[in-house]
Structures are given as structure tokens and as C-alpha cells.
Amino acid sequence: MSMELNAAIDIETLDRAPTAVVLSIGCAVFNRAGGILGTFHRVLSKLEQHRVGRTVGVDTLAWWKEQDEQARVLLTTPGDSVSGALHDLRHFLDSHAVAGVYGYGADFDNATVRSLAQTFGVDEPWHYRKNRCGRTVVALAGDRIALPERVGTHHNALDDAIFQARHIAAALNALNTEN
Template structure:
């Protein structure tokens, strides 16, 4: 058995332990092709003049690496500069140290809900800390 087969079995077993609604997302049809989804991100989600765009992720060595590789594999430009990758775990750690910890009210391990929740957390923490900083200047 190839080493990658073990990872696939472990992943499948992990998904079997997740909420039924999250598991259902794995089999819902129709699905867009990866290329179409990446083009949709470029066309509808990325503002013109991407030089100022930060990309927030929960750990800079997983999701952003995978999506960057997907853009490259499909011959599409990565819509952010590598120095603009931000790790929300660092932001969460700083926020928790000051007593700010937004509660999760969405389904876990559902890609769209995870992304929306993470965006909400970054925006809320950023706003709280930016306002506090501005008031003391």
C-alpha cells in the first residue's frame, strides 16, 4: 500500500466522525471545476489592483499553499503577493490575550461556513483593536 493511501484512509475516517451536514457537503452536486472556481475567485472576489490585498488563513502552511498551487497548476495568476499572507491564529492569540474571543455559531468543517466565520473573526478582532488603537492616539 502506498504511503498516500494511509493519509486518504485517515482523512476518510476523520470525515466520518464529523457532523452529518458537513459530510453531506462532500457529495452535493453539481460541482464547479477547479479552474472555474479559481476564475470565479479572480473575477468576483478579488478587487482590482491586488497589490493591497491581504489573504487571511488559519495557518499559513496549508490552505493558502493548496490554493496557490491550484492557481499555478491551472496557469492562473495568484491574486495576492506572497508577503501579503496573514495568519488569523496569530491575530486570535493576540485578541485572546486582551479578552476578545468571538464565539463560533456556524457549522464546523463546512468550507463556506468556515471561510465566512474566519472572515468574521478577523474583521471583528481587527475592528476592536483598531478602534482601541485609534482612541489612544
């Protein structure tokens, strides 16, 4: 079994476009056994992002109103500096020497974090060659894997990242791939 570490990243946003206001970023570093070896979570300043033109979707706002109260608290939580959080995420990923960063969708989580970094003029938190799609890996594994137990709050970026890390690890093992 490979000893490489990977990371699963999840974000909560106010739009479905890569230019979305990002409410929070969650990240879980995992090994092939599905063990979680480190976590990162930041709630980001919405005001800071509004000021630079990040987008908000009316349909996404309506969707948030239908979510559990534990998830909706994110809408009113003051956030950290976006640049500072992105620097911290880069340091977190570098400190674990991750081989790949898996988003749950080829064109959303990773692309939105990249867009956010570009908007704020900071280095991307990981090299583009480390981009991975968790949904693709899980789909390829198909019915050879079972869903891991879901704990925490749905639409909490860290809880979702941990779930996705365990799901992706199971898929990688079923496919017997390196990363």
C-alpha cells in the same frame, strides 16, 4: 478605524498536505468592524483533481466520516470546474480590492489554494504579498478578545470563513493594526 477591506478564506480538503484535493473554498470579505461585505463559496470537482494527482489522506477520510451529516454532504456533492472557480475567486477578491487574505494557519489554506492554482495552470487568486495568517493575529490578541458567535455548519467552508473573518476583525481591532 481603517476602511481597508480584508478577506478570510477557508477550505475543506481530503488531505492535510498543500497538494490536497480541495472539496470547497469559502471566502468572506470583511471590514474592521467585523461586517461581512461579500461572500464567495464554490464546491470543486473532486474527479478533476484526482485526474491531475491531487492527494487524499486516509486519516483525513476517516476524520470526515466522523463529522456531522451536514458537513459530510460535501463528499458526495458534484463540484464546479476548478479553473473556473479559481478565476471567479480572483475576480471576487479584485472586485473588493482586499488588502490581505487571511487563512487560519500560515501554511494551509492559502498555501493549498496557491498549489491548486499551480496544478491547474491558472493565476493565483491573489498576490503573494497579500497572504496573512489569521491564527497568528488571533493569538497575538490573546484574551483581549472573545470568540464571536458561531453560526452555520462546522466544516462548511463559507460558514467557517465568516466566523474567522469576525474573529480576525476583533483581533485586529484589539491590536489596533492597519490590516
